Structure formats: C-alpha cells, structure tokens
Amino acid sequence: MPYAVETRDLTRVFAGKKKHWWRKPKPNEEESRGPVTALDGVSLQIREGELFGLLGPNGAGKTTLIKILATLLLPTSGKAFVAGNDVTKDPFPIRQRINMVSGGETSGYGLLTTRENIWMFSQFYGVPSKVSKARIDELMHAFGLWDKRDAKVRLISSGQRQKMNMIRGFVTEPDILFLDEPTLGLDVNAARTIREYVMNWVRGQSGKTVLLTTHYMAEADEMCDRIAIIDKGKILACDTPENLKRMIHTQTTFRLEVDPLQDTSTFQRMDGVVNFSLRDDASKNRTELTFILENEAPVAEILSAITAQGAKVHALRKTEPTLEDVFISMVGRGFE
Amino acid sequence: MTAAVARRSDLRFRIGLNLRSIVGRAYPRVIGANREPSWIFFEAVLPLLSIAAYVYIYRAIALNQVAANPVDAPRILANMNALVASVVLGGAMVAFWLNVLWSMASQLYWEKEIGNLQLYMMAPMNRMALLGGMAVGGMFMTSVRAVSTLVAGVVVFGVVFQVANPLMLLAVFFVTLIALYGLGMFFASLYLLWGREAWNLSALMEEPIFFSSGFYFPLGGLYQSGGWGSVVAVLGSIIPAGLGLDALRQLTLGETAFGGKFWVLSAPVELEILVVLAVGFLILARYALAYLETLAKREGKLTSRHQ
Ligand SMILES: Nc1ncnc2c1ncn2[C@@H]1O[C@H](COP(=O)(O)OP(=O)(O)OP(=O)(O)O)[C@@H](O)[C@H]1O
Numbered sequence A: 001m002p003y004a005v006e007t008r009d010l011t012r013v014f015a016g017k018k019k020h021w022w023r024k025p026k027p028n029e030e031e032s033r034g035p036v037t038a039l040d041g042v043s044l045q046i047r048e049g050e051l052f053g054l055l056g057p058n059g060a061g062k063t064t065l066i067k068i069l070a071t072l073l074l075p076t077s078g079k080a081f082v083a084g085n086d087v088t089k090d091p092f093p094i095r096q097r098i099n100m101v102s103g104g105e106t107s108g109y110g111l112l113t114t115r116e117n118i119w120m121f122s123q124f125y126g127v128p129s130k131v132s133k134a135r136i137d138e139l140m141h142a143f144g145l146w147d148k149r150d151a152k153v154r155l156i157s158s159g160q161r162q163k164m165n166m167i168r169g170f171v172t173e174p175d176i177l178f179l180d181e182p183t184l185g186l187d188v189n190a191a192r193t194i195r196e197y198v199m200n201w202v203r204g205q206s207g208k209t210v211l212l213t214t215h216y217m218a219e220a221d222e223m224c225d226r227i228a229i230i231d232k233g234k235i236l237a238c239d240t241p242e243n244l245k246r247m248i249h250t251q252t253t254f255r256l257e258v259d260p261l262q263d264t265s266t267f268q269r270m271d272g273v274v275n276f277s278l279r280d281d282a283s284k285n286r287t288e289l290t291f292i293l294e295n296e297a298p299v300a301e302i303l304s305a306i307t308a309q310g311a312k313v314h315a316l317r318k319t320e321p322t323l324e325d326v327f328i329s330m331v332g333r334g335f336e
Numbered sequence B: 001m002t003a004a005v006a007r008r009s010d011l012r013f014r015i016g017l018n019l020r021s022i023v024g025r026a027y028p029r030v031i032g033a034n035r036e037p038s039w040i041f042f043e044a045v046l047p048l049l050s051i052a053a054y055v056y057i058y059r060a061i062a063l064n065q066v067a068a069n070p071v072d073a074p075r076i077l078a079n080m081n082a083l084v085a086s087v088v089l090g091g092a093m094v095a096f097w098l099n100v101l102w103s104m105a106s107q108l109y110w111e112k113e114i115g116n117l118q119l120y121m122m123a124p125m126n127r128m129a130l131l132g133g134m135a136v137g138g139m140f141m142t143s144v145r146a147v148s149t150l151v152a153g154v155v156v157f158g159v160v161f162q163v164a165n166p167l168m169l170l171a172v173f174f175v176t177l178i179a180l181y182g183l184g185m186f187f188a189s190l191y192l193l194w195g196r197e198a199w200n201l202s203a204l205m206e207e208p209i210f211f212s213s214g215f216y217f218p219l220g221g222l223y224q225s226g227g228w229g230s231v232v233a234v235l236g237s238i239i240p241a242g243l244g245l246d247a248l249r250q251l252t253l254g255e256t257a258f259g260g261k262f263w264v265l266s267a268p269v270e271l272e273i274l275v276v277l278a279v280g281f282l283i284l285a286r287y288a289l290a291y292l293e294t295l296a297k298r299e300g301k302l303t304s305r306h307q
C-alpha cells in the first residue's frame, strides 16, 4: 500500500526579489532579497490513517511543504507523492482526494451565507447538491455553527469563520486533509471542538489521514500519532511524541511534598536515583523533594524510607519532559 | 468503518464535476450581488447620466442644423433619433465592458488576495470551468443591469427600435458576449502574474475603449475619418464590443439609418468575425491560464505571501 504522503529529498527554493532599476530598495529589504531555501532535502513518510504533525518555528517551511503536497507549488527538486501520485505529474487524482484548511483564512464571499459558501466550494469537487447540503447541516451541528448557518460571512466572527473553513475541508470527504495551524487565534472552546473533531475523524474511521502544522506544543502532543520537527527547511527528528520526549530525557522526574525529614542521606545511596533536591517550605511546614530517576523502580523504596521516619507524603507528582523541552534542545531556541 | 472512498474519474463524472463547478462559481455573482440593492443606483441609474450627456449634445446639434436648413428637417431628425438610439444601446453595453474589466480580468488577482484562488486551484475542477463560472455569472448579472439601463433609456429618451430579424439580433448579442467574456478570461490569466499593476491597466483601458469601440457613437464614423481615427477604430474592433455594437445597431435601427453610411461592415460579416474572435479568445484563455498556472506554481505566486 502506498503511503498517504511520501517525499523524497524534497527541496524548494524561492528566488529572491528581482532588482528593478526603477525601484529604490526599502531600508530593511536587503536581507529578504537573496534566494530562500524553504525546504531542504525533506524525506517523510506518512502512513494512511495517521494523524501526523509538523512542528517548527516561523519560516521553518511548514506551509511550503503543505502547498507542494496540495499541488499549489512545484518542488525545485526531489519528489513528492500523495496517495501514490506524483504531485508534479499527476495532480488530478490527488486533488480529488485532498482538502486543505489554513488558520486565519479569509476565503469565500462576504455576501454569501456560511452555508452557501461551503456549498459553493463543494461544487468544485462535484459533490451533488443534495449530498452536500445534508453533510453541511450535519457538520454545522458538529462544529456548533448551526445558528450561524444563514448569517452572511462578512458578519461572523473570526472563530466562526474558522469553523466554517473546517467544514469546507470536511464536506468533500477527503482521504487526506492538510491543516495549516487550524486553531490559530481561537478561544479554548473553539480550539477544543476542532481538535476533537479532527481526532475522531481520523481515528473513528479507516483510510483517513491528516497532516497538521501547529505552533502549539500541547496541541501537537495531544493530537498527533507522530511528529516531525522542522527548522530552516530541514527535518530534525520524526517520531511519536513519547519517543521524541524520551530522546532528550532518558530520566524521569518526580516531585514529592512531605513532612520535614531528619535523614535524607539514604536517598543518595539508592539504586536508580540519579539526583535529588529538597526545598523546605517553612510556611506550610513541609519539604519539597525532586527526584531525577533512571526509571520508576526506586519510587517504592523512596516512599517506604520516608514513612519509616514517621513522615507523611502529602503529594506525589511525576512530571514529564515536555515537547517544548525537546524542541528547545534540538532547535536551540524556543518558539516565538 | 468506511474505507477510503473510491474516486471516479470517467468522462461522465468529469462533465458533471465541471458543470457543477460552473454553477457553483456563477452562484455568488448571480445571487450575492443582487443582495446589495445599491446596484440599482450605481449600475442602472448612473450610466444614464453619461448617456444623457451625449443625447443632449446630439439633440442640440440636430436642432441647430434644423434651424439652419428647415427643408431637410425630417432627415436630420431621423439621423438624430438613430444617434440617440445608438448611444442608449452603447450605454447599456458599457455595463458588459466594465464587468469584463473589473470583475473578469482582475478577478483572479483579487481572488488570490482574499485566498480563494489557492482553494480553486487545489480543487479537481477544470480551470476553464472556474473562468466559465465567473463569466456566466457575470453575463447574467450584467444582463439584468444592461436591460434596466436600456429600459430606462428607452423610457427617458423616447427611443424607438425596429427589429426586423430578432434571431440574428440574439445571435449577435450572445456571440458578442461570449467573445467579450472570452477576452476577459484571457485577461484574467494574464493579470494573475501582473498583480497590482493590472488594476492600473484596467483603469487605463476603461475610457479609451469607450471611444475606440464606439460605445457612444457609430464606430463606422471613426473608421471613415481617415488617418489616426481609422487606426484607432480598427484597434478598437479587436475588443469584441466594437463590432458587436455596430451589428446590434444595424439590427435595431435598420441598415438604412444614417443613410447606411456609418456602418463598419454588414451585420452577417460582423457576426462571422465575432465568432472567430470568440473562439480565438477562448482558446487563448485556455492556454494562457494553463501556462501561467504552471509559471505561478513554479515561482510561488499562486498564493499571496501572507497565507
Ligand atoms: N511565495 C514565496 N516567495 C518567496 N519566499 C517565500 C514564499 N513563501 C514562503 N517563502 C519563504 O520560505 C520560508 C518558509 O516559509 P513557510 O511559509 O513555509 O514557513 P512556515 O513554517 O509555514 O512559517 P509560519 O509558522 O510562520 O507559518 C520563509 O523564509 C518564507 O519567507
């Protein structure tokens, strides 16, 4: 079975701005003039049924990759296949199977209602009107846009607009859906509605694939089966969120809140304890202990050593390294 | 569990897909535009003002001639009526030229700016269905406007038309529209690469074409003026409105109007040329768009930077 998406050594270079003798360069334009390598030898394989995330800072090349896969941009070199078809040579069968939604999109016509706009776009995929209208009604309920079904698009809020765009993406029942920062600028509830719908859509049926880009670490972590970290057009790592986090932290971190202890020397001698630290919280008359462990095995021994001293454990928390940590360790800087 | 839907790509499916696309793209023009009632003022009433300016000039001239030469009054007045009718007809057709310039030619550029173009280009529909939908919607919407201008003109200025061959008239009208919108489709592709400069070009083409295509006077007069006037008129005839209007005037005023002196060619010949222009522009549009789409995909200009 072909991959839903496959790229081989995919490279895209944007030519710099041409110099025109009649145009004076603007002061800070010099830097933006040279050619930009937006994608640099990207090789990826996304399996059918995967919810795949692309994580990277501004200008990393995420949108460029999606545009190439959506047959809107030609690669400079290398190959890209969607549903087994070459994006350069055979776009028609790809276009039948894909759709794309970008955050902050302003598509459609302001004079049409949300429903009319979505219907219009579905016509470009040959969806019969009756089928299209039934699907739109169903999706509008699912996204909580039903009461805005007859509102003109130029009068709805940006969050409602984004929901409309999402429905536009789903109404053609694509096999592969590209989502470019779909929750950009949305409030918590709207973002959650969208995330949950996307996850159910991929996992609740077979044969559906999503390629998602996002700036939100937690979102990528929560949603994606696998994540590729991309920076300056290069893929730095590609794995499940768990494995990515394991890559940088082979150790686990535990935090405990306990009654003040007399003897803490025994902890250092235990097997599997890499390090620990303690901090007294005088106001609560408690001590906070942080353990860095090779694995979770020593936890039981630590707890019994504490209770043997007659002290009580008030809280025990295992804290995971976040994707953010992974990202910082790889890219050498955080987001934004 | 539903497996991935099998996708059809047979001829029947493709025809259905592209017909649906045309209807889909025409829809916002047909429905959406009429949701703003202000169009009645801007597009049916305002054109009457330009028409009125010409009508009063022609009337004033004619009345002066009658005063100087009362014996010739019937011929002069008939001429004047034919001129006024020509102006009303031309004023109604202006709506189509403006629509082609501002809503066809610059349309793809505008769609790119609001982010629709990439969604259109990503869809499986044929690109000609996209342009065709724009054209069909534009023709329909503009016909409503042109007819209201025409009716208003007839009522206000008391114009009398005499149609001897309604079939021929319809044929000329529709072929003119197809040629005109074919030209618009061709421009639309070109504008895709020219971007913002295209707006200036549209503005530049507006007034001179009114003149060189004879929107407000019979084009034959300009043809026969000799020298540069003839050159301008020949160039103006490439814009299908020029010959189309000339033929429409012959068919609504009678060939003998203006003593039969002001016509460019006979209506059937003009119809033949219009058919050639229509087919030619459609083919040009088809290839220009295919070529420019590839170019835009190579240069990264199909989508605007901020998306
Ligand atoms: N049409 C274009 N012409 C020239 N350069 C471009 C074009 N599109 C993108 N670029 C450049 O390519 C690089 C990658 O851009 P891209 O939009 O793919 O980044 P991104 O990862 O989507 O960033 P963001 O998170 O800000 O959306 C950037 O340096 C950008 O300036």
Ligand SMILES: [Mg+2]
Pocket: A062, A063, A064, A180, B307
């Ligand atoms: Mg982007």
